[in-house]
Amino acid sequence: MVLKAIVIDIDGTITNPNRSLDLDVAKRFRELNVPVILSTGNPLCYVHAAAKLIGISGIVIAENGGVVSTGFDSPSIIADGKEECEKAYELLSQYYELVKLDAAYRKTEVVLNRDVAVEDLRRTVSEHGIDIEIIDTGYAIHIKSSSMNKGTGLVTVAELMGLEPSDYLAIGDSCNDAEMMQVAGFGIAVGNADNEARLAAKYMTQASFGKGTLEAIEYAISNGLL
Numbered sequence: 001m002v003l004k005a006i007v008i009d010i011d012g013t014i015t016n017p018n019r020s021l022d023l024d025v026a027k028r029f030r031e032l033n034v035p036v037i038l039s040t041g042n043p044l045c046y047v048h049a050a051a052k053l054i055g056i057s058g059i060v061i062a063e064n065g066g067v068v069s070t071g072f073d074s075p076s077i078i079a080d081g082k083e084e085c086e087k088a089y090e091l092l093s094q095y096y097e098l099v100k101l102d103a104a105y106r107k108t109e110v111v112l113n114r115d116v117a118v119e120d121l122r123r124t125v126s127e128h129g130i131d132i133e134i135i136d137t138g139y140a141i142h143i144k145s146s147s148m149n150k151g152t153g154l155v156t157v158a159e160l161m162g163l164e165p166s167d168y169l170a171i172g173d174s175c176n177d178a179e180m181m182q183v184a185g186f187g188i189a190v191g192n193a194d195n196e197a198r199l200a201a202k203y204m205t206q207a208s209f210g211k212g213t214l215e216a217i218e219y220a221i222s223n224g225l226l
């Protein structure tokens with residue numbers, strides 16, 4: 001099965017351990033003859049800046065699928081559900097010291113510093129009967145709608161690009177990459193991946209972070225996937 005595009009996470013996947021961009025990965029993307037689509041929990045402005053500086057597509061998945069951009073200078077598809085996330089945040093703020101991250105740029109989620117246990121937050125919202133998803137990506141805690149994720153984002157991107165989700169190689173490091181790895185034609189977890197990403201992947205690289213992505217690309221090429 002030859003895949004026609006790559007959909008790839010940012011933090012922990014194309015970065016170094018200190019979250020800086022792995023420049024060898026950026027260079028490798030530009031050498032490929034398939035489109036590379038960034039897919040992240042970060043806000044749209046962050047992803048568009050990364051895509052522009054790397055030199056790849058402006059079609060991107062931001063906010064864990066809550067925002068899908070149709071291009072650098074074209075409209076975005078923005079999911080509902082922000083108010084539910086804010087309601088959950090207000091409730092949780094009565095019980096925990098919470099610090100919001102990038103609040104000014106986020107359209108569909110509330111994202112918090114990781115200085116509180118995600119299990120505690122989940123328990124408190126479920127005790128109050130609030131239907132919301134709370135995930136810890138290893139970089140931030142996201143209060144998000146359970147009806148969208150990077151997998152639903154990939155379905156939208158595939159439609160935009162005239163492809164099928166199964167045409168994509170998905171590469172990631174964390175629980176928020178699991179759905180897109182399941183929806184894609186083939187999923188690869190980098191060596192530093194958490195359990196959920198490892199379980200969702202069909203292959204896991206030896207190397208971690210950006211070096212893991214370089215290994216994933218070579219694995220895909222040598223196995224006829226790209």
Ligand SMILES: O=C(O)COP(=O)(O)O
Pocket residue numbers: 009010011012039040041042137138139140141174176
């Ligand atoms: O936004 C996050 O928490 C992590 O970002 P990522 O999805 O690019 O790893």
Ligand SMILES: [Mg+2]
Pocket residue numbers: 009010011012013137172173174
């Ligand atoms: Mg990640």
